[in-house]
Amino acid sequence: MNExxxxxxxxxxxxxxxxxxxxxxxxxxxxxxxxxKQEAVEFMSGLDSAGYFFxxxxxxxxxxxxxxxxGFYTALALVILMPVNINIFLFNLFLDPTxxxxxxxxxxxxxxxxWVYREHYKGLFKNRL
Numbered sequence: 001m002n003e004x005x006x007x008x009x010x011x012x013x014x015x016x017x018x019x020x021x022x023x024x025x026x027x028x029x030x031x032x033x034x035x036x037k038q039e040a041v042e043f044m045s046g047l048d049s050a051g052y053f054f055x056x057x058x059x060x061x062x063x064x065x066x067x068x069x070x071g072f073y074t075a076l077a078l079v080i081l082m083p084v085n086i087n088i089f090l091f092n093l094f095l096d097p098t099x100x101x102x103x104x105x106x107x108x109x110x111x112x113x114x115w116v117y118r119e120h121y122k123g124l125f126k127n128r129l
Contacts, residue, residue: 015068
């Protein structure tokens with residue numbers, strides 16, 4: 001397998017997960033299991049009580065998922081989605097282990113793609129003062 005193939009599979013997989021779960025929030029075509037731990041329920045309820053958080057998050061997931069799938073502005077999409085992905089990973093690690101395998105695969109793909117696109121981030125680490 002060549003590297004381009006692995007990069008494309010990683011982009012499609014990561015983008016697809018964000019796109020599907022983002023769309024599912026609005027159209028509910030895929031049932032999600034109930035949270036088992038009370039801490040997980042309280043965490044999600046707290047975010048939901050803000051009113052704006054989940055619609056905004058899902059719009060970001062959908063739009064950035066589409067960018068990843070299309071290959072346009074991939075480095076930007078990866079930067080915007082990294083905090084989201086970290087929170088998904090930590091939520092599944094500490095509060096809802098049932099989703100941990102998928103979140104681990106997502107994190108590995110995200111880190112791999114960030115490494116592949118590392119040249120695009122050099123400007124972020126230059127001190128311009």
